[in-house]
Amino acid sequence: MTVREAAREAYREALPALAASLVGGLIAGVVLSGMRAELRDVSGLLVLVPALLATRGNVYGSLGARISTALHQGLVEPRVRGGDERLRSAVAAALANGLLASAFAAVAVFAILTALGRPVASLPTLVAIALVAGLLSGVALSAVVVTAVFAGYRRGRDPDTLVGPLVTTTGDVFGVFFLLAAVRLVLRLAEVV
Numbered sequence: 366m367t368v369r370e371a372a373r374e375a376y377r378e379a380l381p382a383l384a385a386s387l388v389g390g391l392i393a394g395v396v397l398s399g400m401r402a403e404l405r406d407v408s409g410l411l412v413l414v415p416a417l418l419a420t421r422g423n424v425y426g427s428l429g430a431r432i433s434t435a436l437h438q439g440l441v442e443p444r445v446r447g448g449d450e451r452l453r454s455a456v457a458a459a460l461a462n463g464l465l466a467s468a469f470a471a472v473a474v475f476a477i478l479t480a481l482g483r484p485v486a487s488l489p490t491l492v493a494i495a496l497v498a499g500l501l502s503g504v505a506l507s508a509v510v511v512t513a514v515f516a517g518y519r520r521g522r523d524p525d526t527l528v529g530p531l532v533t534t535t536g537d538v539f540g541v542f543f544l545l546a547a548v549r550l551v552l553r554l555a556e557v558v
Contacts (some may be wrong), residue, residue, distance in 0.1 A: 378523060387532065396538075397541050405489065407486045408485050408486050414544065419464065421539070424463045425507070426528060428455055428507065429514055431455050432452065460503045467495040497543075497550060510531070513528075
């Protein structure tokens, strides 16, 4: 295979995923721009958003790469049914890492903004929002990553080519949607208590 053919093949596989990533990023931006009230109600939330979105990409991109490698090595079959222990362990580890990173990001935002003398919501509020958003987006991203990697592999696509743009897109879209849901849920619960 020549360099030109290899480049053409890489673009053929990657362009649809990159186009979807672009559209998904725009959707996430539109949702974020509609969160003005929530951003005003929870001081420091805007500082937390990039950390939470980056966490989704890093944690679930790693999950996709891990599953892709296991498929290439024949350690995992490309099907969800059957309960493969390696797959369950990888998903559970990704969820745990995502929740831990979300909580850490919330604590770091609180500490930094407090040290700078900036207004910031209470630590329990930020942590609760980060954990709820992390759990909801983690479950959704795990399902999307596993499904997409397996479907791509079965169709003869390289899952490694799909994972990066797919996780970026779904992580941003689900991350912002579930962040909005988490803020609304936590603020409603705070009103009740």
